Amino acid sequence: MTYLCxxxxxxxxxxxxxxxxxxxxxxxxxxxxxxxxxxxNNNLGVQISxxxxxxxxxxxxxxxxxxxxxxxxxxxxxxxxxxxxxxATIKSDRAFLAAYQKGDWKTVxxxxxxxxxKVRQTAKDKTxxxxxxxxxxxxxxxxxxxxxxxxxxxxPYFPTQALPFVLSLTxxxxxxxxxxxxxxxLSNLYTSAFASKTIDKTRLLPESAWCLALKDIAVGFVVSLxxxxxxxxxxxLVAAIFFxxxxxxxxxxxxxxxxxxxxxxxxxxxxxxxxxxxxxxxLVMSVAIYIIAQLVKxxxxxxxxxxxxxxxxxxxxxxxxxxxxxxxWLPTGYIKSFEVATGLLQHQLDxxxxxxxxxxxxxxxxxxxxxxxxxxxxxxxxxxxxLSIA
Numbered sequence: 001m002t003y004l005c006x007x008x009x010x011x012x013x014x015x016x017x018x019x020x021x022x023x024x025x026x027x028x029x030x031x032x033x034x035x036x037x038x039x040x041n042n043n044l045g046v047q048i049s050x051x052x053x054x055x056x057x058x059x060x061x062x063x064x065x066x067x068x069x070x071x072x073x074x075x076x077x078x079x080x081x082x083x084x085x086x087x088a089t090i091k092s093d094r095a096f097l098a099a100y101q102k103g104d105w106k107t108v109x110x111x112x113x114x115x116x117x118k119v120r121q122t123a124k125d126k127t128x129x130x131x132x133x134x135x136x137x138x139x140x141x142x143x144x145x146x147x148x149x150x151x152x153x154x155x156p157y158f159p160t161q162a163l164p165f166v167l168s169l170t171x172x173x174x175x176x177x178x179x180x181x182x183x184x185x186l187s188n189l190y191t192s193a194f195a196s197k198t199i200d201k202t203r204l205l206p207e208s209a210w211c212l213a214l215k216d217i218a219v220g221f222v223v224s225l226x227x228x229x230x231x232x233x234x235x236x237l238v239a240a241i242f243f244x245x246x247x248x249x250x251x252x253x254x255x256x257x258x259x260x261x262x263x264x265x266x267x268x269x270x271x272x273x274x275x276x277x278x279x280x281x282x283l284v285m286s287v288a289i290y291i292i293a294q295l296v297k298x299x300x301x302x303x304x305x306x307x308x309x310x311x312x313x314x315x316x317x318x319x320x321x322x323x324x325x326x327x328x329w330l331p332t333g334y335i336k337s338f339e340v341a342t343g344l345l346q347h348q349l350d351x352x353x354x355x356x357x358x359x360x361x362x363x364x365x366x367x368x369x370x371x372x373x374x375x376x377x378x379x380x381x382x383x384x385x386x387l388s389i390a
């Protein structure tokens with residue numbers, strides 16, 4: 001227990017422990033600021049205001065044009081029709097904008113549903129690609145789900161409320177920054193035991209190699225959990241103070257793994273699976289870093305090898321198409337935990353064998369296997385040193 005406390009105290013005294021954490025929090029807060037700015041510049045109210053201004057200008061131009069036409073001309077009735085249609089659109093847009101400004105979300109969503117249904121009906125008579133049809137269907141289902149709950153609109157691409165924002169970080173920021181921070185912290189800690197490639201200072205301690213290895217791995221677990229908690233908590237609090245916590249029943253996009261169809265379900269259904277997958281992924285990475293440190297026994301080399309191996313395992317399945325069918329067997333495949341929990345990653349990779357439940361099994365299996373491997377290697381190394389001394 002003394003060795004475990006000693007390692008934890010070393011972590012608390014090291015600057016390398018705090019610098020990566022501060023960078024993650026800073027990057028998260030900058031992302032929150034950029035999301036808030038994007039929301040201000042491109043929300044539903046801004047979009048409808050711009051549409052209203054364009055329609056008003058178009059109607060004004062048509063009225064000026066009408067003055068130059070003779071009532072007997074062929075264009076006169078068409079211009080009149082354009083003006084009437086434009087004025088009807090202006091009236092509708094003003095009602096939409098008034099509802100948006102009052103926070104009358106039910107009216108806002110109903111108008112969006114009516115507009116999208118009209119667009120979809122028009123699209124049936126025209127040739128449009130499957131992607132456009134999918135987007136129309138997705139947006140229509142989203143507004144229908146929102147109309148049932150009558151929640152304030154939260155941009156799915158630029159969330160600012162604490163709950164959806166933190167979950168979005170597990171897809172876009174944390175999969176890269178958390179492993180890098182963990183590698184920097186643990187590579188420095190684990191390699192400090194080696195005075196050289198052949199001298200392990202922990203062998204001077206009156207404890208077995210297995211016991212020391214278990215304590216080092218336990219320290220890695222503590223660092224992984226603390227890193228995740230301290231990365232999430234301040235960001236969650238800042239977002240909650242300025243933009244609110246968010247609704248636990250807010251509908252977000254999911255995919256059925258059985259028939260590959262999309263649907264909208266409460267965000268609370270994905271919170272626990274996402275956090276569990278994120279925690280297990282980081283625990284597996286911490287053991288992998290320990291094994292790399294035991295093999296390489298050099299701080300810079302361990303840092304380099306761990307970055308290449310772990311970040312490569314995160315990125316490659318997402319960009320190398322032939323690897324996509326096998327990503328469910330990799331522990332790093334579940335680091336984008338929120339997308340796995342909602343089925344978005346399965347849709348993106350066209351790999352429907354992945355699931356949160358399977359992720360638990362795979363990650364626990366990797367965790368147990370790597371832990372046993374590290375214990376065996378530590379015991380083997382200690383035995384090899386004893387034989388060389390004898």
